[in-house]
Amino acid sequence: MLLFAARRLMLAVLVALTVSVICFFLLHLSGDLAQALAGSSSSASDVEAVRKAYGLDRPIIVQYLGWASRVLTGDLGQSYFFKEPVAKLIAERLPVTMVLGVCALVFAVALALPLGVVAALRPNSWIDRTALTISVLGQALPSFWFALMLIIVFGLTLRWLPISGSGTWQHLVLPSIALGYYATPAIMRLTRAGMIEVLASDYIRTARAKGLRAPSVLFKHALRNAVIPVVALAAVQFGFMLGGSIVIETVFALHGIGYLAWESIARADFPIVQAIVLILASVYVVLTFLADILNAFLDPRLRVG
Amino acid sequence: MTAVLEVEGLRVDIAMAAGALHAVRGVDLALAPGETLGLVGETGCGKSLSALALMDLLPRRVRRSARRMVLDGEDLAAASPRRMEDLRGDRMAMIFQEPMTSLNPAYTIGNQLAEALMRHRAVGAAAARDRAVELLEKVGITAAGERLRQYPHQLSGGLRQRVMIAMALMCGPRLLICDEPTTALDVTIQAQILLLLKALQREFGMAMIFITHDLGVVARIADRIAVMYAGEVVELASAAELFAAPGHPYTRGLLRCLPVPGRDRGEPLGVIPGMVPNLAQEIAGCAFANRCDRAADACRAAPPPWAPGAHRARCILAPRAVA
Incomplete structure (x- = not known):
């Protein structure tokens, strides 16, 4: 290990x-x-x-x-525009993006995993078809358009949630949904495919032959094996979301590093752009590494050098 | 001696787009305690489906029905799915053909063994672990305590099948169903597993259904043999009698397909000509009539009789008094 x-x-x-x-x-x-x-x-x-x-x-x-x-040595250079250390500028804004990314991932997994499991239990049923529709929409709708629709419906018409800025948790709801929804289809489809395959496997028959109750068969024996590929995918999706947050942060005027990158590109403030690309890439690499470790924890066959 | 298992008129229907496929068409089985019944037949004859039907492990689109299906005084035909879950692994257990894929790759052997006992008995983890060690030693696994921490992928096929056997015996079942447990193993391991099953059966006093297409294997383990063809039992006899005086033309055909050392040198092995009938349709007469070289008009008109007796063959040509 x-x-x-x-x-x-x-x-x-x-x-x-x-x-x-x-x-x-x-x-x-x-x-x-x-x-x-x-x-x-x-x-x-x-x-x-x-x-x-x-x-x-x-x-x-x-x-x-x-x-x-x-x-x-930790010195990311000076911003040409702000005349301040890049590290300080990014440190101020990174938490916003990270919190947004984590919320979006939690939303995506919380929506996709149960949908995938339910769809796998009854393939081609109305539940499966509904889940498929939700996922196809998620893949087809451009995220900026979906974000604007959320703003119009929940922000302007229903007035349930703030439409821009940051500060309270309510400010994070719509951006998290807009960002997370994009990752939902892939996670759901992979969960569904994994569950269908695992449920047809011999060891599930063994688990049933032992007389185990359905929840134990489903969650202990099936889901654990079905989510192994989903973990790797979720890590990749989280990386995509941090990149994708450039669009979402711009739409919702959230002052995260996505928004900063967007402004800095326009200002040719390349030390900032360079640092953000490096940080996003590093986060991505760290996530993939953690996903590998988590996978090895879930699947003992991977724990070999 | 009361029977452990009594089955009458077991039917298994598979729902298809074009209608039901009658995969098992009225099977009768009875087992005494400590008895081994060999269930023999070619692929698709319904032997595995019959076993899965007893365990209520059939896929969703497959339905079982029976006039009578009693295990140890408990009516399986009337049991709810929850009641069947209580019986599975406790009073009836099953081991399968594929030891390589029958264990969950994500959990240790110890976890999977203990789980089988803790599901049915109010015991703690320590007691379940002790039972697992005891059974692993019984199935001939050395250093059992250390094996408990191992994962399935660290074990060979033969060892995994021993683990499956130990798992099936955790609750001391009255009936053990073995569905081709040695088919995927190489010949020396096969012999060891057969001897082991025999010894364990004596020790636990359980009845056993042993499913195989290998007549050589069944000859070594079974007390009685039921030969299945096209979803029904066509011959039922003690192992000795079946091999000495097969009563059904299909059984004779199967035996001719076996190579015999020192005889028939250079001659081709026997084959049974023709194809198994389509089970989606009703079969009026004898299911084997289209492939039988001695079939008469009477064979196609009505199902052949199935007279009571110790040695029975579903054939009008079978001598009445083989037993």
Whole structure:
């Protein structure tokens, strides 16, 4: 188990490193940063001055190594726009995004898991078809449109919930639903498929042959095996949600890192963009690592080096 | 001696789009305590479905019905699904063909063994663990205490089948149904498991139904043999009599398909020509008539008689007094 965890951890570090390289180079190759910083109407000499001031005239490898070594000491650089440390700006906003992501994931799992189980118990019944409809809608509706519909119905017409900003838990309800609903279909379909397969397996017949009651057969013997792939998927979905929160945070004016990324791209504030991409990627890597560990906990066959 | 199990007119119908498929068409079985009944027949003859019907483990679209189905004085035909759950694993237990997939990969052997006892008896975890160790030792597993912490994937097929047997015996059932328990195992392990089952049966005094398509296996373990064909029992006799004087043409055909060492060298093995009849339709006469080389018009007109007696064959040509 320790060897397994160590191997996964090494892999995770490698992935994080690769992501940092790719994101740094892509940003620098996507256009002339000095030009973007100086503004499109500035003169050639101004652009050169900006280039020198921010060290953008150095070879890109040197720039990367400089940035990477500072990141390792916890220094994410200075924001061009705010003139403040990037780490401080992100630390202020990351909790909003994380809380939103966790709420959205909880909403998605709480909706998708029971729907998937019920659909698997009665395949092709009206319950299964209803669950399928819900999931297809979730996949088909663009999240910004769905978010606007939620605002119109629950915020403007029914006036149950605030439509934008943050502060109270009520502010998180609509964004969590909008963000979480998008992840519901995949989790539900995978739960359903997993449960159908597991329920037809020999060890479920064994469990029934022992005379176990239906809840024990269903939850102890079937669900535990059926959720193994769902755990990995949920981790990936959580990563997607943090990325997707850029849209949702913008629609609901939530000041998380998604909203910050959106503003910073418009301002060519690339130290912030770079740091956010790195943080989202790292969160993603950590989640995948945790999902692997959780999977090994659920499935003893995976606990080998 | 009162019978452990009495079954009369067991039928199993599978709901199909085009109508019901009559997979088991009126099977009668009776078992005395400590007796082993071999249930033999080819794939699809209804032997496994009959066993699953007794256990009430049939899939949802499959229905069982019987004129009479009594286990140890308890009417199984009238038992509710909850009552059947109480009986399963306690008074009747079953082991299956696939030891590799019959244990839950997510739980330890100890957990799965203890669960079988704790479901039916008011015992604590420690007592259940002791019982599990005792039974693992009985089924010939060494270092039983350590095995309890192992997961199924850490065990070989033969060991897993021993665990399945131990699990079935946790509550000391009156009836043990073995559905091809040795088919997936290699030949040496097969012999060990058969000997083990025989020994355990004597020790526990339980009745056993042993399902197989392997006549060689059934000859070694069964006291009596029921040969099934197309959803019904076509011949029922003691093991010795069945092999010495098979009364039904289908049984004779099956025996001709067996290789015999030292005889028939170079000659092809026997085959039974033709196909099993379609069980979705009603069969008027003898189900085997279309494949029987001695079939007469009378065979196709009416079902052959099934006279009482120790050795019975569902065939008009069978001598009345084989027993």
